[in-house]
Every structure is written in structure tokens, then in C-alpha cells.
Amino acid sequence: MASTSFAPSAAFAAFASRARGASTRARSCDGISSVPRAHHRPRSSRARGRSAAVTEEAMAEDVVDAPAAAAAAAPARARARGRTDGEDAPRVVVFSGGTAMNGITSDLSALTQKVTHVIPVSDNGGSTSEIVRVLGGPAVGDLRSRCLRLSDESTPEAVAVKTLLAHRLHPTDSAVAVKTLLAHRLHPTDSALARDEWYQIQEGNHALWEGIGDDYANIIRRFLVHFHQEVTASTVKGRFDFVNGSIGNFFFAGARLFFRSMDAAIFLYSRVSRIPDDTVVVPCILSEDNARVNLAAELVDGSIIRGQNEISHPSIDSKKFSKDMSFSSKNPDVVSKEFWTSVLESGEFPELEAHEMWGGLRQSSRGFKSVRDALKSGSLSDAAELLQSRFIDIAYRPLSVWDVNKVVTAYDPLPSPIKRVFYASSINANDENFEVHPKMNPTVAVKIAECDVIVYGMGSLYTSIVPNLALKSMGDAVKNASCKKVLMLNGGLDRETGTMSASDIVQAIVDALNMKYTSAELENPVLAYVTDVVVPRGGGIRIDADALAAMGVRVHECDSVPAPVKNAIDTVHYEPSAFVQLLTRIVTDTSGD
Secondary structure: OOOOOOOOOHHHHHHHHHHHHHOOOOOOOOOOOOOOOOOOOOOOHHHHHHHHOOOHHHHHHHHHHOOHHHHHOHHHHHHHHOOOOOOOOOOEEEEOOOOOOHHHHHHHHHHOOOEEEEEOOOOOOHHHHHHHHHHOOOOOHHHHHHHHHHOOOOOHHHHHHHHHHHOEOOOOOOHHHHHHHHHOOOOOOOOHHHHHHHHHHHOOOOHHHOOOOHHHHHHHHHHHHHHHHHHHHOOOOOOOOOOOOEHHHHHHHHHHHHHOOHHHHHHHHHHHHOOOOOOEEEEOEEOOOOOOOEEEEEEOOOOEEEOHHHHHOOOOOHHHOOOOOOOOOOOOOOOOHHHHHHHHHHOOOOOOOHHHHHOOOOOOOOOOOOHHHHHHOOOHHHHHHHHHHHHHHHHHOOHHHOOOOHHHHOOOOOOOOEEEEEEEOOOOOOOOOOEEOOEEOHHHHHHHHHOOEEEEOOOOHHHHHHHHHOOOOHHHHHHOOOOEEEEEOOOOOOOOOOOOOHHHHHHHHHHHHOOOOOOOOOOOOHHHOOOEEEEEOOOOOOOOHHHHHHHOOEEEEEOEEEOOOOOOOOOEEEOHHHHHHHHHHHHHOOOOO
């Protein structure tokens, strides 16, 4: 399939050329002038007590004052990077989830910083689910992920801040603790290692604080302390589990609770991370303070799946595992039959360290990190030690914080294709007042009205893209936007899309914006919502060109690169710079208008 060739307008082409060149230049930045913490000595308990006493006045003053120098220096930083964000820079609105589109954001920022990232807040997996369980509120994980990817890296301090906010606490207990429990035929339920690390971070004694000046460190620590105060004071049954917790999520949640506003929390995070002023990350909906946001799916066979995680990549059910941990054929598969068939046929396995994927010990007594390596060396005892720790970790670790990789469970097919997804008042199967209709975030409507192109980005169709769209007033906002509307197809199919073709995916986008199967259903045509489809070369989705042509949708093929993990759902990924160049041509072409 040949890519459609367009000639950009002279002004826009000149700007695009300058912006693309910026991505190859060395970055420099005039950041906040503050003394980095070269040495971190543990503070006395008295000093820690004083620092933990957080007042609203002190927090508010630091939030306003500390980033002021960085904000004032923003134009100088932009010039140093070689960017020119003038009136000719295109304004882009991107609908996506928190992860899949991250690989494109840097190159897109090199083209224009006037990008609005619209993100769903219905995630109920990973460490986000533990925050929602204890504190309520919309999910912050996807927002944090996108903000983190957009964060400045032009100074050592900026890199240190990003490293801190990207850090996750220990995913398992210490090897010594697990071995001791195994020796006594007990199971590890205590997250002591993660909790101890968390205390070091919030008290300022962790090595992650090195290189972060006092101005920023004080702001970040105060909101981390505020988060800790909230989770420890919560009356929810079961104490907060810090295992695999994201420091960025904790900071985000602390800010949201303090300001009682998600938008204010995003603003603070953006300032601390030095995200460009013209780049906006915004939740797709307006949510009430501490109100949970739940997603559900209705399948074609009439059944209902509740919870985004269960729709996209359900957690492994610990009840399936035998608690005596015997290594017999009675132990069920950890993942689906299809996954293991693929692994055995290809001889390839996802390139992850074993404990990252399965939990348990980082290494055995004799230093083996995987069961496979232990077996290759003929050490059955080490293999058994690792296997037993994996099964125990899967069976007993709280599933709400067990960060299941999509490579594992997204292969397991749904019992029936998805008919639609919708927002639910809860994920409780006994809930009678089930379907709800949250309000679209008005900031999104404003940004859509001003934009030069709308992009439906990569990601899980029904749990990352559609939740941004299946909202009252969103369809009319998109329809009324006089711009190109571009759908990016993924590199392959997954649990949610099953056997869908390209035209099926386009229709799913249209149905979501038209609020199909609801009392607010619209009847807008396909071209009101999707004008162009971009396809990665060599991707795994069937391109039914005739059906797309009948819809009036134009198809463009984009250069791709092999997916980094073999046997992953996506067979290929977009080559970022090639996609940005193609998007430039689509935006400036007027032949189809």
C-alpha cells in the first residue's frame, strides 16, 4: 500500500522543517538555580518530625514560588532546544491511553508543543487500583504515565526529578524473607521491603533524592507526606499495600487530595516536571471529588464485564492455585493455552527478567534468575525454588497491586465480541443503578474547537480510546471541528479487538461518538468523525480497503519498526519520526476537503 503524497503549505512546511531539526540537537536548559543534594545523610527523628508537619500555607507558597524561575526561563529553554512555537505551529488533540502513544510523544513535541493529550481515568489495575480502593477518586496512573513521558530532561536536576517520579517500590519481598517463609511452609503476605523503601523516600533519605534541589524536593516531599497521611488515616478495611507502588502515582494522588481537584494536580505535576506550557494533559471527564470512575463492557452475547482491567487484561485468579504448592500436573496454567502454544512453537519468550513477569525471588540460592537457566544447568533444586516462589507470589500477593503484563493475559480471548463499553456506577454485580453518563471535560471541548487535527492514538480500542469518546456532547464537539480526524491503527489485534478489520475499528469509533445503544444516540456519518486512517507497514490488522473507500476514509501507510518483544500483541510499531512527517502531510493537504 503506497502512502498518499501531499505537499505542505510553504509556511507550515518551513516550520515543520525547523521543528523536526530540533529533535537532533543537543538540549540545554536554564533551570532553577538551586543547590543539588550532593550527600543525603539520614535525618534525626526530630528533624523528620518537623519536616512531616505540612501546613497548607507552606505547601501553597512552595507550589507558587519554586517553579517560578523555571517558568520564567521557559522561552530561553525553547530557544536553546531550537523550537519555534509560533502561530504557525499546528494545534493537535490526541485521544489515547497512558502507555501505547508514549513512543510518539517526543517526536510530536519536536513538531509542535501545542498538543492536548486527552486521557481516560477509568483504570482499575496495577498500583492505581490500590489507591482507588483506599482513597477513591478517578485513576491517576494513565495521566501520570503521559506527564512523565512529556517531562523535561534537559538538566541533571530535571532527569533526577523524572527518575524519582518514575520509580516503583519493590515488587516483591526480599529474597531472605521469602526463603525464610518457604522454609517454614508459610507464605509471604507482608510488604515490608516496599514499605521500608517508601519510608526512606518520603523522609528524604533515599538515594533517589540526589541531584534534586531543595526547592523541588520540598514540594514533592510535602505531597508525598500528605498522601501517606491520607492512606494511613483511611478507615477502609485493609491497610494500604505499597508493593510495586508508583511514586509518581502517590505524588499525583497526594496533590489531587490536597487541592480536591484533578486539574490542579495535573497543573502541579506539569510544573514540577517542567512540561511545556502549551502542552496540556487533561482527563476526558469531569469527576466528582473522590468519586470512582468505573468502566464496563457489554458483549454481543449480552453478558457484562465490569472493570477496565477485566475487559483488557484480567488479573490471574489466585483461587485457581493450590496452596500446598505441590508441583503436580494439577497446577493449572499461569496464563492461557494460546500464550504457551505461541511460546513453544516459536521458542521465544518475552524479554523480561523472570521476577518482573511472575514475581517471587529475584534469584535462587545459587544465583539463577530464571527457571529456564536453572534447568539448563541441571539444577532441579534451584528451578523448584524459583517455581515455588513464583506460585506463592501469584497466589498470595494482593491482586489489586499485582501488575500483570498485557503480554500475558491480553492473549486470552473474550467469550464474545464487545458490543460497547460504558461508564458504570460501580463494578459490583449487584448494583441496580448501573449505567451512568459523566460529563465531558469542558477543556476538551475548547481544545477541539481550536485544533488543526484530531488524532485517535494507539492503544487498547475499548479501554484506552473509546472511554474518551463515549460521552455526551463529545460527538457534536468532534463533528463541528473543521479539521482532519486521523485514526492510528495498532500494530496488531488483541483481546479487545479479536478479529476486527480496519473498517470495523473505524465503525467502533463512530458508534462510540454517536453514543449508539443509548438514549442520547446521534446519527452523524463516518466522515464527521474519521477522515483518515494511518496503518503501520507490516501490521497485523486486516485492511479492507474497499470498505474504507465506501466510507470515504483515506488510508495512509507509515514506516514501522519491529516490535521490541517478540510474540507481543503488536507485531510492529510506528517509526515515530515517519508518523509525524506523515501527519504533517495529512494536516496540510486540502485535496480531499
